[in-house]
Amino acid sequence: MKEKILIVDDEHDIVKLVSDILRKEEYVVTSAGSVSEAQRKVVQSVPDLILLDLRLPVIDGLEYCKMLKKDEKTTNIPIIMLTSQSQETDKVVGLELGADDYMTKPFSPAELRARIKAVLRRLRPVEKPVETLESGDICIKLDERAVYLKGKPVELRPKEFDLLCLFFRRKGQVLTREHIMESIWSTEYFGTSRTVDVHINRLIKKIKSLDKKIVSVTGYGYKYIE
Structure with a gap:
């Protein structure tokens, strides 16, 4: 009107x-x-x-x-x-x-x-577009730092959220553990590559469908398959 x-x-x-x-x-x-x-x-x-x-x-x-x-x-x-x-x-x-x-x-x-x-x-107020990343029934709202599975919120820890965003942005690309550590933990990282595996396993436990999407690439790291 x-x-x-x-x-x-x-x-x-x-x-x-x-x-x-x-x-x-x-x-x-x-x-x-x-x-x-x-x-x-x-x-x-x-x-x-x-x-x-x-x-x-x-x-x-x-x-x-x-x-x-x-x-x-x-x-x-x-x-x-x-x-x-x-x-x-x-x-x-x-x-x-x-x-x-x-x-x-x-x-x-x-x-x-x-x-x-x-x-x-x-x-007139300027409407800021909501930045989202989507894959299947998973939706990430970046401005809210929130993840939704079939429309329902999923509680993730900060690093789990960042990890999921990284996979969504780099779909189909093989990511080495070293690259993941640098991207997510940066200079604050003091652990081993095992930390990446632990966080990915936690992510899969919270969002079961990721089990078939985040695949291990032997000798390299991980890849997200759409």
Whole structure:
């Protein structure tokens, strides 16, 4: 569903013009001619963005901007101020109060669309892709350092987790015990190659299907078969 935009302006012609432009872009548009009406609209349905005229009856736009930013329920709603050429000082004050952008009347439909899209895009949370490694019914979520077998979590020790990741990243390659020790234990390793065997056996006990996937290569080390 498209974003909801609230227009707060007491000029009917401006409201109609802006509403028509935004509805063509498939935004959900509501309007209010005063701050008191805007407050009721916000309670009914919190908008994704507010277009706020600075010259409003009773309570002006700057005061309403301040009210919105002080209220924890509305502080994160982006605000684009609608101003006139004579309100240069008000633009600065509005931005200092927390408004995200401003537009000077008269403005073109293209500029309006562009500024709205820019503000919404800037404030839209960036979804970080979840990094995963998968093989058969085993899934490793790297950001969580978690392993799932058929969707159910499997508890692994840190080195067991690192070992499984190494095999998943190097599928089909023969890994010597020395290479495994350097990759997993690095400079902290003080044991023997037997440590690798012990950890692999523990891994297989916890995930039985690995018994046929992690195979021993005589005289070399191990290989993971998909």
